[in-house]
Amino acid sequence: MAVGVAQLGFRLNSTPPFGPFSQRNRPRFPKSLESCRRKLISRPLSSSLVDEQQISFTEPENLLIEALIGIQGRGRSASPLQLQDVESAVQVLEGLEGVLDPTSSSLIEGRWQLIFTTRPGTASPIQRTFVGVDFFSVFQEVYLRTDDPRVSNIVRFSDAIGELKVEAAASIKDGKRILFRFDRAAFSFKFLPFKVPYPVPFRLLGDEAKGWLDTTYLSRSGNIRISRGNKGTTFVLQKKTEPRQRLLSAISTGGRVKEAIDEFISLNQSVAKGEPELLEGEWQLIWSSQTETDSWIENAANGLMGTQIVKENGQLKFLVDILLGLRFSMNGTFVKSDTNTYDVTMDDAAILAGPFGVPMEMKTKFNLELLYTDDRIRITRGYSKIIFIHLRIDRSK
Known part of the structure; x- marks a missing residue:
């Protein structure tokens, strides 16, 4: 030892x-x-x-x-x-x-x-x-x-x-x-x-x-x-x-994350070119400015946990592993409303078990502001003005 x-x-x-x-x-x-x-x-x-x-x-x-x-x-x-x-x-x-x-x-x-x-x-x-x-x-x-x-x-x-x-x-x-x-x-x-x-x-x-x-x-x-x-x-x-390394380090250690985000976005503003786009792919949530509530289904529906899948033609999915092979899935759409903002509607939820699913009556709407994105990391402001940081986990794109 x-x-x-x-x-x-x-x-x-x-x-x-x-x-x-x-x-x-x-x-x-x-x-x-x-x-x-x-x-x-x-x-x-x-x-x-x-x-x-x-x-x-x-x-x-x-x-x-x-x-x-x-x-x-x-x-x-x-x-x-x-x-x-x-x-x-x-x-x-x-x-x-x-x-x-x-x-x-x-x-x-x-x-x-x-x-x-x-x-x-x-x-x-x-x-x-x-x-x-x-x-x-x-x-x-x-x-x-x-x-x-x-x-x-x-x-x-x-x-x-x-x-x-x-x-x-x-x-x-x-x-x-x-x-x-x-x-x-x-x-x-x-x-x-x-x-x-x-x-x-x-x-x-x-x-x-x-x-x-x-x-x-x-x-x-x-x-x-x-x-x-x-x-x-x-x-x-x-x-x-x-x-990006400093930002991820702050998230890992749990110290001064909001300050690291402000520094990161401030540095980015001086070099950004063109309008940012919500890139397709699978994005894993690694940090949010609001802690999860006692209700896992509320957390899942609001994007406070799990994976976010951005598809072509404005399709969006939240996917959360629950336990014993069960998954929560919620589908919706997004439409660009301004330079870096999107209107998001999520209205098709279900509990999945393999190829089978049980529909759930759920619907939520919110504005999504894209603060920063590249092919590996993304920072957004979404539901209830919560800041989200996602890492891209699919390597095919």
């Missing part, structure tokens, strides 16, 4: 060589960068909003970010298709020329946020708890140009509680590889004026406290780093995240 804490951010020698990306089932490298470029779908509004003073990504880096959008638990909940998309985007970047000899560059220095790892839940119970849970933020600090070079893994529980920091003495082997040995760990709680040592007997762990980390890609902007550990685990880390 103690070793598991030390493994946050990289893998130690004690971990068996298994995972979703063994050499046998590793996804094929895309034939050309151009083929990956074509995967970036044109959007009615820009999906890679950029604060020019803080952050910039190349097109292949944006491809990786696109693949990461919507993956929870830093990879723990990723589907096989999502994992393949991420690994393909990672391999594209590893095949490009980033910063040469990244361990010799000052761009590798600083605090990096762990965005994705191929195996977030396969070690100790502590690692599964910390790395696979979105509520905790996980970072890695790299400081190699000091009298005491160090690489540290940090779990921040919240701004109000504090963090756990596991430190390793580090040395540079070559232009890509960092060698490390964990030697101390401590909790820093906001409500205590002193650190609380984490009782890990690093000296007694021997080689199990050692490891290495290769940086296989470091962006020239210093914003993205891809690393692979000594047991084959892949890590994607960022110093600065793009607006």
Whole structure:
């Protein structure tokens, strides 16, 4: 268990060589960068909003970010298709020329946020708890140009509680590889004026406290780093995240979501072109500004839960899984009434059990205001002025 804490951010020698990306089932490298470029779908509004003073990504880096959008638990909940998309985007970047000899560059220095790892839940119970849970933020600090070079893994529980920091003495082997040995760990709680040592007997762990980390890609902007550990685990880390990532992070941690939405929409207003459209596809609700009521059927009818399916010719469906194969379905229509608003009528409800259905007498009308949309995320203001955030879950469109 103690070793598991030390493994946050990289893998130690004690971990068996298994995972979703063994050499046998590793996804094929895309034939050309151009083929990956074509995967970036044109959007009615820009999906890679950029604060020019803080952050910039190349097109292949944006491809990786696109693949990461919507993956929870830093990879723990990723589907096989999502994992393949991420690994393909990672391999594209590893095949490009980033910063040469990244361990010799000052761009590798600083605090990096762990965005994705191929195996977030396969070690100790502590690692599964910390790395696979979105509520905790996980970072890695790299400081190699000091009298005491160090690489540290940090779990921040919240701004109000504090963090756990596991430190390793580090040395540079070559232009890509960092060698490390964990030697101390401590909790820093906001409500205590002193650190609380984490009782890990690093000296007694021997080689199990050692490891290495290769940086296989470091962006020239210093914003993205891809690393692979000594047991084959892949890590994607960022110093600065793009607006959609910050918004989804706020939703995951449950902190300052409305502020993140305001920032996101404000940034979008400066780059939006043309009229936004309600895009076809399946959209999963991930957040709303109103909590659910005690009545699940009221929640379902008002779009406060489940999936929203937008079809051609102005057809709309709410679909909610209830239990034991039962589903709630409600169909309706939408008509564009202004630049970014729609009149929605939902009037055909039923409880479904396989191919059979039991009709229900329900009807609701409301205005839907489209605040932001791209091919992966959508923000609307709907029933009773509630703000809704949906993620697109169908990959065919």
